[in-house]
Amino acid sequence: xxxxxxxxxxxxxxxxxxxxxxxxxxxxxxxxxxxxxxxxxxxxxxxxxxxxxxxxxxxxxxxxxxxxxxxxxxxxxxxxxxxxxxxxxxxxxxxxxxx
Numbered sequence: 001x002x003x004x005x006x007x008x009x010x011x012x013x014x015x016x017x018x019x020x021x022x023x024x025x026x027x028x029x030x031x032x033x034x035x036x037x038x039x040x041x042x043x044x045x046x047x048x049x050x051x052x053x054x055x056x057x058x059x060x061x062x063x064x065x066x067x068x069x070x071x072x073x074x075x076x077x078x079x080x081x082x083x084x085x086x087x088x089x090x091x092x093x094x095x096x097x098x099x
Contacts, residue, residue, distance in 0.1 A: 027076035
């Protein structure tokens with residue numbers, strides 16, 4: 001892994017644009033044997049009452065690992081929260097100033 005480089009405002013804005021362009025949250029991974037009992041592993045997009053199609057992730061026809069599906073699904077909710085937290089911490093006069 002490369003040395004730490006501070007995140008620029010432009011990089012943060014690009015991350016936010018990608019998150020906003022993605023299908024709406026929530027995304028939830030469903031792993032056979034853990035979350036349901038029959039069928040393929042998949043990511044539900046938009047919740048149970050949404051008409052969005054489920055996402056199936058594979059590499060050369062091999063289904064993605066459980067960990068990869070969990071990461072992808074959680075990233076949809078996690079990234080906007082992380083962006084908001086970075087912006088909050090960058091604001092002057094936050095609770096962390098002066099500590």
